[in-house]
Amino acid sequence: MILRVLRAERIKYRRAPVWLAVVILPLFPAVLGTANYLANLEVLQQQWYSLWTQHTLFASYFFLPALLAVFCAWQWRLEYAQHNFNSLLAAPVSHWAVYLSKLLPAVGMSFLAQLVTGLLFLAGGAAAGIDAPVPPQLAEWLLCGGLGGMAVCAVQLFLSLLLPSFAIPVAIALVGGIAGLMVTAQGLGLWFPYSLLSLGMRANDPTMELNVAVLLLSSVGYTCLFALLTVLLLKKRDSGGEP
Numbered sequence: 001m002i003l004r005v006l007r008a009e010r011i012k013y014r015r016a017p018v019w020l021a022v023v024i025l026p027l028f029p030a031v032l033g034t035a036n037y038l039a040n041l042e043v044l045q046q047q048w049y050s051l052w053t054q055h056t057l058f059a060s061y062f063f064l065p066a067l068l069a070v071f072c073a074w075q076w077r078l079e080y081a082q083h084n085f086n087s088l089l090a091a092p093v094s095h096w097a098v099y100l101s102k103l104l105p106a107v108g109m110s111f112l113a114q115l116v117t118g119l120l121f122l123a124g125g126a127a128a129g130i131d132a133p134v135p136p137q138l139a140e141w142l143l144c145g146g147l148g149g150m151a152v153c154a155v156q157l158f159l160s161l162l163l164p165s166f167a168i169p170v171a172i173a174l175v176g177g178i179a180g181l182m183v184t185a186q187g188l189g190l191w192f193p194y195s196l197l198s199l200g201m202r203a204n205d206p207t208m209e210l211n212v213a214v215l216l217l218s219s220v221g222y223t224c225l226f227a228l229l230t231v232l233l234l235k236k237r238d239s240g241g242e243p
Contacts (some may be wrong), residue, residue, distance in 0.1 A: 003079045005093050005101040006062030010029055010163045013105070015100040018074045025067045029058030030120035038128055047132045049206045055121050061177040061200035064113055064152070068149055071109045071154035075102045080164050094139060102157055110149030114142040114201075135206065144200030144201050144215060151185070151219040152176075154226035162235050190214050193222045 007173055013019070033054035044050035085136070091098075118138060125134070135141075159169040176194035184204065189195035189209070196219050202208050 002097050002100055005091075005097050006104065016074075018071055021070055021118055022066050025063045026059060026113060026116045026120055029063050030055055030117070030124050032058050034124035034128055037124075039238050045164050046118075048135050050122060050127060051125055051130065052135070053203065055124065056198070056203035056211045057202050059117055060203040061181050062174065064117070064145075064149065064197060065152055065173040065177040065180075065194060066167070066170060068106065068152050068202060069114055069156045069170040072102070072106050072153060073160040073169045074099055075106065076157070076164075078162040078206075095169050098234060099157075099231050103153065103223075103227065104155035105151045107146075108158060108237060110153055111146035113149065114146045117145075118142045137202075137206065140212075141201050141206070144210070144212060145197055145204075147216060147219045148196030148198070148200035150223035151196050151226075154223040154230075155193050157228045158230045158233070161230055190218050194217075214223070 013089055033051065033056075036052045037051045044054070121138075122134065139228040155176075156169055156173055159172055163169055173194070177198075180189065180192055180194035180198060184195045184198060189199045196215060198204070198213055199210060200219075202210065
């Protein structure tokens, strides 16, 4: 059942301009971060590690949350347009199948965005003339960032179903990213969904020791919680109520 719904979703994604966001949005923090690194070489002397902080400082708190929010809002926007929700909920599939057909591509987008971020980081290092070995932790930073992004996707899918407006959920994601910076500064980042992405990426400190098990538990916990809330909202809509 899930595969059938996913195939239907894939048809909607063909030639969709939203995929350009996964390239364009990570490009901005990459350019800004590399430029800032080159402008402050006398201070930023840890080469790859210093460059990583400059790239992720912008990406993890602003651009990546916005990217995931745009994708999640766009997914539900397709259903709100032309009363597609009626056809979607009338289909012989479960509410969980409908939800997973939205969540799985969003999580895929999270990991794809991390891959693009990693490639742009390597390109930025080459452009900056860094000749030291690439940090062996890079794959872990990207993987953990993708896991943190999964929680953001779950929250944003709930908000985008609850609020038919395209702009409001995206604005909430931007506010959440900024709030995540403040929550992380208080040492509570592992318990706030919008902080998980930046913590996973080690945005503030690449050498920071992170309890990956707790990050995974928190991300999965938030994902399950908001998955349940979103499915309940779908059921309410299906029964004639407004989300």
